[in-house]
Structures are given as structure tokens and as C-alpha cells.
Amino acid sequence: DTTPVPSIIDESPVIFVGSYEGGVFALDADNGSKVWQRPEVTGVSELVAWQQPGRASASGPPDPPRSLLFASSGTTGLWALDPRTGEDVWHRPLPDGGVSAPVPIAGALLVSTTLHGLYLMSPIDGSVIDGIHTGAGFSMSPAAYGLRAFILSNSGDLLSIHVTPPPT
Numbered sequence: 431d432t433t434p435v436p437s438i439i440d441e442s443p444v445i446f447v448g449s450y451e452g453g454v455f456a457l458d459a460d461n462g463s464k465v466w467q468r469p470e471v472t473g474v475s476e477l478v479a480w481q482q483p484g485r486a487s488a489s490g491p492p493d494p495p496r497s498l499l500f501a502s503s504g505t506t507g508l509w510a511l512d513p514r515t516g517e518d519v520w521h522r523p524l525p526d527g528g529v530s531a532p533v534p535i536a537g538a539l540l541v542s543t544t545l546h547g548l549y550l551m552s553p554i555d556g557s558v559i560d561g562i563h564t565g566a567g568f569s570m571s572p573a574a575y576g577l578r579a580f581i582l583s584n585s586g587d588l589l590s591i592h593v594t595p596p597p598t
Contacts, residue, residue, distance in 0.1 A: 432477045435499070439465060439514050446499055446513070448474035454501050454509075456516060466516035473505030476531030476571070479513065480539075480553055498553060500539070504528040508541065510556060520556040530571035533579065536595040540579050542568035548581060550593065564589075 432448035436459065443459035453469035454477070477499060484495040498519055501509040507523040524543060532539040532551070538559055539551045547563035566585035573580045579591045 432474060435477045435479050437479055437499075437513055446477050446479065448477050448501055450474065454499075454511065454516065456513070468501075468509075468511065468516045471501050471503065471506060471509050471511070473503035474501045474509075475504065475528070476500075476502045478502075478531050478534075480532075480534055482537070482553070496554070500532045500553075502529045502531055502541070504544075508532065508551075508556065510553070522551075522556040528569070530568065533572045533574050535572075535574040535579055536577050536593040538593065538595075540572045540574065540591075540593070542570065542572055542581060544569055544584070548572065548589075548591075562589075562591075 431450040435446040437444050444465055445457045445459050448454045450473060453467055454471045454474055455467045456465040458465055480498045482496040484492055486492050497513050499511045499513040509521050510519040512519055528544040530542040532541045539553050541549050541551055545567045547561055549561040550559040552559060564583045566583045568581055569584055570582060577593050581589050
């Protein structure tokens, strides 16, 4: 039910797919065999692979590179899964109604909901950084370009949002 997302696990090509009723799967791209499955992650309509390169830290050892697979569901919420194992990194139940694919922007994720608004979230722990509620909700995923995001509300208003990353 989702667009397949290609990736690599332990130097082997895989495809991540989501089935609305069957959950999320990692499949071997060469032979189709199941690498892992998460049957409880139901209602998934979008999958997004996210990566953050390693970087220096001013207060300790360097931050390692990170990879997550996000699964958005209008019935079970937003899931961050370890792409190597399928295990939960975090899970957030979201407000009623549909949930868009999370869109990476400025080191964060932008997620729209059909009934409640637009949320900027941390990809690391799923916490809400900021949000806006237009009263109309959104039926589409936001589009990001650089530090700007664009989205059309259910009332027909086009929003252009500038996201400023935190100081490093």
C-alpha cells in the first residue's frame, strides 16, 4: 500500500514496504525474502527513510550517524523504526484523522494532519518542536525546499513557512 523505499542493510539491498493491514516489512531486494516484519504497525500509508550524518559535538564525543524509517498511519500514529531491525525507536499516537508522510526539513520533520494542523517534530525522539492550527487541517504532505516548506490547507490557503534550525 506504500511506495517501496530502497535502502541497504549490512551492505545488502533491501526494499521497505507497508501494507495497510499487514504492517511494515523489509524485503531482500534480490530475492524478495523477508528480512523483518512489524505486523502491529498497521494503517501505514507512507514510509520515509531518514539519515543524519555523524557530526562533531562541542560537549563530548562525536554524534554517530543515524538512520530511521518513519511509518505514518492515521490509525496507529507515527512510528520511527530502526531500519536494520524494525524495532521501535519511538512511537507517537497522533490526533484523530489522517497523517501525512513526515517531510525532513532543517534537521526536523514536518507532519500535517487532516483535522488538527501542522507539526514540526524531532526525528530523534518524536517530540513536538512547534505547531500551527489553521482550523481547517491539511490533506496533503508538505513540500520542503531548503529551509522553506509549502502546504495547501483544506480551506484553500497556501502557506509558506520558513524553518530556522537551532544554532550549532
